[in-house]
Amino acid sequence: MYFSYLLPAILLLGISGFFFGRSKAIRVANTQGGIQELHSLPNHYGMLTGLAVLLPALLLYGLWISIETSVVDKRIVNELPAELLEDTGTVSLYLNDIKNTLAGNITVSKDPEIGRAAERYAKIKRNYRSIVTAAVFALMLVFAAVTYQSISAKLRARNLVETVIKAILILCSAVAIFTTLGIVLSVLFEAIRFFQVIPLQEFLFGLTWSPQMAIRADQVGSSGAFGAVPVFAGTFMIAAIAMLVAIPIGLLSAIYLSEFANRKFRTMVKPMLEILAGIPTVVYGFFAALTVAPLIRNMGGFFGLSVASESAMAAGLVMGIMIIPFVSSLSDDVIHAVPQTLRDGSYGLGATKFETVRYVIFPAALPGIVGGILLAVSRAVGETMIVVMAAGLAANLTANPFQAVTTVTVQIVTLLVGDQEFDSPKTLAAFALGLVLFVFTLILNFIALRVVRKYREQYE
Amino acid sequence: METVADTIHPAIPIAEARETEHDNVIQTDVTGTVGNPFVDTPRMTCRDVYVYYGDTCAIKNASIDVACNEVLAMIGPSGCGKSTFLRCLNRMNDTVPGCRVEGQITLDTTDIYHPSVDVVPLRARVGMVFQKPNPFPKSIYDNIAYGPKIHGLTASKGELDEVVETSLIKAGLWDEVKDRLAEPGTGLSGGQQQRLCIARAIAVSPEVILMDEPCSALDPIATAKIEELIAELRTQFSIVIVTHAMQQAARVSQRTAYFHLGNLVEVGDTDQIFTNPRHRLTEDYITGRFG
Numbered sequence: 056m057y058f059s060y061l062l063p064a065i066l067l068l069g070i071s072g073f074f075f076g077r078s079k080a081i082r083v084a085n086t087q088g089g090i091q092e093l094h095s096l097p098n099h100y101g102m103l104t105g106l107a108v109l110l111p112a113l114l115l116y117g118l119w120i121s122i123e124t125s126v127v128d129k130r131i132v133n134e135l136p137a138e139l140l141e142d143t144g145t146v147s148l149y150l151n152d153i154k155n156t157l158a159g160n161i162t163v164s165k166d167p168e169i170g171r172a173a174e175r176y177a178k179i180k181r182n183y184r185s186i187v188t189a190a191v192f193a194l195m196l197v198f199a200a201v202t203y204q205s206i207s208a209k210l211r212a213r214n215l216v217e218t219v220i221k222a223i224l225i226l227c228s229a230v231a232i233f234t235t236l237g238i239v240l241s242v243l244f245e246a247i248r249f250f251q252v253i254p255l256q257e258f259l260f261g262l263t264w265s266p267q268m269a270i271r272a273d274q275v276g277s278s279g280a281f282g283a284v285p286v287f288a289g290t291f292m293i294a295a296i297a298m299l300v301a302i303p304i305g306l307l308s309a310i311y312l313s314e315f316a317n318r319k320f321r322t323m324v325k326p327m328l329e330i331l332a333g334i335p336t337v338v339y340g341f342f343a344a345l346t347v348a349p350l351i352r353n354m355g356g357f358f359g360l361s362v363a364s365e366s367a368m369a370a371g372l373v374m375g376i377m378i379i380p381f382v383s384s385l386s387d388d389v390i391h392a393v394p395q396t397l398r399d400g401s402y403g404l405g406a407t408k409f410e411t412v413r414y415v416i417f418p419a420a421l422p423g424i425v426g427g428i429l430l431a432v433s434r435a436v437g438e439t440m441i442v443v444m445a446a447g448l449a450a451n452l453t454a455n456p457f458q459a460v461t462t463v464t465v466q467i468v469t470l471l472v473g474d475q476e477f478d479s480p481k482t483l484a485a486f487a488l489g490l491v492l493f494v495f496t497l498i499l500n501f502i503a504l505r506v507v508r509k510y511r512e513q514y515e
Numbered sequence: 516m517e518t519v520a521d522t523i524h525p526a527i528p529i530a531e532a533r534e535t536e537h538d539n540v541i542q543t544d545v546t547g548t549v550g551n552p553f554v555d556t557p558r559m560t561c562r563d564v565y566v567y568y569g570d571t572c573a574i575k576n577a578s579i580d581v582a583c584n585e586v587l588a589m590i591g592p593s594g595c596g597k598s599t600f601l602r603c604l605n606r607m608n609d610t611v612p613g614c615r616v617e618g619q620i621t622l623d624t625t626d627i628y629h630p631s632v633d634v635v636p637l638r639a640r641v642g643m644v645f646q647k648p649n650p651f652p653k654s655i656y657d658n659i660a661y662g663p664k665i666h667g668l669t670a671s672k673g674e675l676d677e678v679v680e681t682s683l684i685k686a687g688l689w690d691e692v693k694d695r696l697a698e699p700g701t702g703l704s705g706g707q708q709q710r711l712c713i714a715r716a717i718a719v720s721p722e723v724i725l726m727d728e729p730c731s732a733l734d735p736i737a738t739a740k741i742e743e744l745i746a747e748l749r750t751q752f753s754i755v756i757v758t759h760a761m762q763q764a765a766r767v768s769q770r771t772a773y774f775h776l777g778n779l780v781e782v783g784d785t786d787q788i789f790t791n792p793r794h795r796l797t798e799d800y801i802t803g804r805f806g
Contacts, residue, residue, distance in 0.1 A: 318612070396649035400712065402610055403645070404662040404719060405638035414661060419652045 058184045061116060061191060069109035072199050076104025079206045087208050095213035103212045106219050107202040112195045119187045127180050131172065242493065245486035252480045253281045258487060260284065264450035264461075266470060266481045281484055283491070285452040289460030293371045293442060294435040296456060300375025301435075302428060305382025312383070313390045314412055325387070332380040336440040343373035343445035355457055362457040365447035371456065374441050378431045385427030389420045422506050429503035433496040439464035463492045549794045550783035552579040552772070558723060558753045559604060559641075564618035566599055566608065573599045577618075577779040579772055581723060586745060586754045588768035588785065590761055592805060595774040597757045601725050604755065605641035606634050622723070639666050642716035646728040648708035650700030650715075655692050658700040658711055659683065662719035678718055685751075686714035687744050706737025713744065717752070724748065726756040730763065742767050761801055765789050773797045 080100035084090045090097065128150055135149065149169075156173040206212075250258065261282015308328065312321050348369035355362030362368075393416050401411040417424075447459030448469060470485040477483075553560075557580035566574035574596045581587055581604075589597040599608070606627060608614040620627050627637055639662070650658050659679040662668075669675040679696070683689040688710045692703070700711050709729055716724055726745070730738040745754060745767045758764050764771055764785065771788040773781045773796070781794040792798040799805060 394649070396645060396647050397651060398610075399607065399643075399645055400649040400651065400715075401661075403605065403607060403638060403643035404665070404715065405635045406661075406665050407635060410665050414665070415651050 058188065061188055065109065065112045065116060065191065065195070068112075068195055068199075069105045072108035072202075073101040073105035075101075075199075075203060076206060077101030079104075079203060080212075083206060083208055093208050094211050095216075099212040099216050100206050100210070102216045103210075103219075104199065104202045104206070106216065107198040108195050110219070111198050112191045115187070115191050115194055119183075123180070123183070127176065127183065130179050131176050134175065135172075239493070242486050242490050245483055246490040248478075249480055249483035249487045252483070253487075257281060258283050258484075262452055264466070266466070266484050279481060281480065281487075283463075283488065285450040286461060286463055286466050286488065287491075288452055289367065289446070289450070290436055290462040290464075292367050292454075292456060292460055293374065293446060293462055294432060296368060296371025297374035297378055297435045297438075298428070298432060300372055301378035301382050301431060304375075305379045305431075306386050306424065308379070309383040309386035309390060310412055310417075313387050314408060314416065325384075328383055329380050331377065332384075334377070336377065336438065337444075339373050339377050340440040340444035343369050343441050347373055348445055351457070360457060363447070363459045365445060365459045366457045367446055367460045368456045370442045370446035373445065374435055374438055377438070377441065378435055381431040381434060382427060385430065386420070386424045389423030389427065390416060392423070393419045422509060426503045426507035429499050429506065433499040433503070436499075437464065437492065437496055439468060443468055463488045467492075547576075548578065548779045549781040549797075550787075552779070552782035554580045554582040554585075556583060557581060558583045558623065560619075560621045561600075561603075562619045564600070564603060564616065564620060566596070566603060567615045567617075568611070569613045573777055574603075574779075575777045577774075579779060579782055581753050581755055582770070583753055584749055584751075585770060586749050586756060586768040588764035588771045589755065589757045589774060590759075590764050590771060590800070591774035591780075592800065593759075594776075596777045597772075597774045598727050600774065600779075601727055601755060601757050602643075604723065604725055605638050605643055607638075607643060609634060635666075639719045640721050641723045641725060642719065642721035644709070644712050644716055644724065644726045644729050647732050648705055648712055650703070650708050650711050652699060652701055654697045655700045655703070655711065656696040658715050659718050662715060666719055668719060682714040682718040685717055685748070686710045687740065687747075688714055704737070706733050706740060709733060709737070709741060710744065713741075713748075717748070721752065723753045723755065726754065728757055728759060731759060738763070761789070773800065775800070 077097045077100060080093060080097040081090070084093050084097065087093075093100075131150070131153070132146060135146070149172075152166075152169050153173045153176050156169055157177055258281050261280065262284050263280040263282045264285045265280040267279060312325060312328075316324070344365070348364055348366060351366060351369050351372075352362045352364050397415055397419060398411055401415045406414070442462045442465050446462060446465060448461050448465065449459045450461045450466075451458055453460065467485045467488050470482060470488075475482045559581040561580070562578050564574055564577045565572060577600060579587075589601065591597050602608045603616050603620060604627075606616075608616060616628060622637070622640060625632065627641075651661065653661070656679055659682050660675055663675060663678050669678055680689065680693075683692065688707060691707060692698075692711075700708065703711060709732075713724075713729075730741050733741065742763065745756065748754060756764075756767065768785045771783065771785045772779060773788065773792075773794070775796045781788065781792065781797045783793070788797060789801055792801060
């Protein structure tokens with residue numbers, strides 16, 4: 056059990072390494088006539104000693120934690136009787152039984168052999184852990200001693216610490232980059248598996264989407280159709296409705312807030328508008344499904360239109376409201392960045408406020424506003440919860456906003472929810488949809504950032 | 516004949532107080548204005564103007580006339596209120612929150628601060644050129660056409676073309692830009708941009724042009740061109756120019772007003788101000804003792 060105390064022990068020793076290193080540096084300084092005789096500050100010597108204790112020990116510890124299971128499993132598998140080894144499935148079942156026994160869970164088989172194997176497993180693990188613990192302490196001692204010995208007035212501790220810190224920072228940013236890369240690659244590989252079954256052109260240009268497939272040979276079911284056009288058409292229709300709501304309202308409220316409203320009103324209203332962005336999308340979702348959709352259906356009935364109870368209109372309207380703060384706060388920032396001298400120039404010619412906004416400020420801010428809108432579009436295309444709840448599942452290829460349509464994100468959710476087989480095209484289709492969605496939003500974001508950057512260069 | 520100043524404000528004690536018997540008497544008192552700030556046929560008159568930013572008084576009791584076809588220079592150390600005063604003349608201070616103007620300012624005998632006066636036509640009649648060239652991010656043509664368009668001054672595209680051309684000719688920019696009217700105004704050099712802004716201001720045929728340090732962001736050659744232009748424009752417009760460069764004031768203006776800490780200290784013919792100032796503060800400033 057002492058193994059779980061190893062990590063705190065390493066940290067504690069690291070901290071004490073700091074104080075030892077620091078006090079040695081001060082002692083060295085005192086014999087040489089003051090701290091200014093040292094190359095670096097005493098704290099740097101302390102940090103150097105602390106890091107020398109911590110880093111190698113943590114590396115070894117982390118390495119062991121990550122490989123422990125596979126190492127121990129391998130040892131125990133080597134000791135298993137040969138007839139068990141013929142089938143990999145039985146081996147992993149057997150290993151699971153061992154681990155369950157150790158954890159005190161109920162096991163599948165009542166084989167007494169399992170109990171003995173479990174004891175053996177625990178013993179091997181204990182032995183390995185003792186070795187690792189000893190190695191960790193040895194490592195800490197050696198590094199601490201070497202560093203402690205090397206502390207002298209000439210040791211460039213400050214620079215060494217800088218280098219180590221830089222390496223840690225690089226490591227942290229690498230985590231983000233590699234995670235992104237990992238997600239992209241996993242989606243990409245699954246999508247490639249999908250395209251091995253369904254040709255790319257059928258997926259991109261096919262007009263029927265019906266991903267239900269017979270999973271077993273004897274099952275009755277459709278053969279599945281993976282033409283993604285209706286799905287993308289639905290996505291774009293809902294996004295378009297959302298943007299039709301969000302762009303005018305967001306932009307005009309931004310213009311009002313930044314050009315017309317007095318400061319007091321602005322400081323009050325702007326946070327309230329931004330609260331819209333803080334409402335969870337699932338709340339918007341049931342607002343759309345339970346309030347807006349029936350309202351639209353009833354109003355449609357009033358005008359003699361037949362409106363589905365789940366309609367693109369309801370989802371699009373609510374999504375548009377969700378995106379308003381996006382558009383308004385980005386546009387507000389951009390409008391604020393238009394230099395005051397341009398406003399003065401326009402007012403100086405006798406233009407009114409609205410003329411100034413219409414002819415001078417808006418054109419000047421347009422590239423930035425477009426950038427903001429493109430970011431909002433990629434948000435609308437990627438939004439899931441509202442459409443899951445309000446837009447429906449039927450993949451209709453229609454231009455009528457009062458019918459139910461479906462979107463890429465909704466389809467991904469329905470394809471992956473529940474028990475699924477990960478080698479059927481039905482499930483893999485989710486990855487293909489995800490890939491296309493990812494590429495689309497990536498392109499949009501790329502364009503948006505380029506546009507915004509180009510705009511920034513104009514005034515600086 | 517009665518002057519307009521007298522009809523508007525019959526009892527002006529300032530005028531006599533300013534009249535000193537000997538030109539070489541140096542005044543040191545800062546409560547009134549030395550010299551004669553009034554002219555016989557003024558285009559604009561300012562009487563007892565006070566400007567406040569919140570509780571701070573930026574201009575104290577300034578009275579001065581702007582004559583027709585003259586260049587009036589306003590000089591003074593930084594923060595003396597000369598720009599503030601200039602911006603009162605076309606009510607640009609309206610856009611500054613907390614700014615309040617008291618007193619009377621007239622343009623052709625109309626009180627421009629009267630509630631019935633609309634700032635839109637006022638600013639068309641009193642144009643403004645700013646310190647930093649501020650062409651709109653539009654084509655050269657659209658920069659000039661902007662004013663005539665919003666005021667509805669032209670009936671057809673042909674007329675508008677004509678206005679653009681004459682404005683650019685008057686601003687001395689036509690030959691340099693006539694082949695690239697569709698290019699953005701921001702692509703011109705600093706001096707060209709400032710002349711573009713002047714052309715933009717004269718495109719709406721103002722009576723008065725206010726210039727707020729129009730050359731402070733320009734190099735000497737561009738400055739010389741603008742000064743030449745100012746001298747030409749004087750034949751058609753009244754020009755009020757705020758400047759930091761005393762040499763410039765001496766070169767371009769007929770009359771000069773000296774401001775100090777919100778007080779209009781001295782007004783007089785430019786020659787007289789620069790050769791024979793009557794106020795101690797003016798003398799100190801133009802001889803370079805401060806400022």
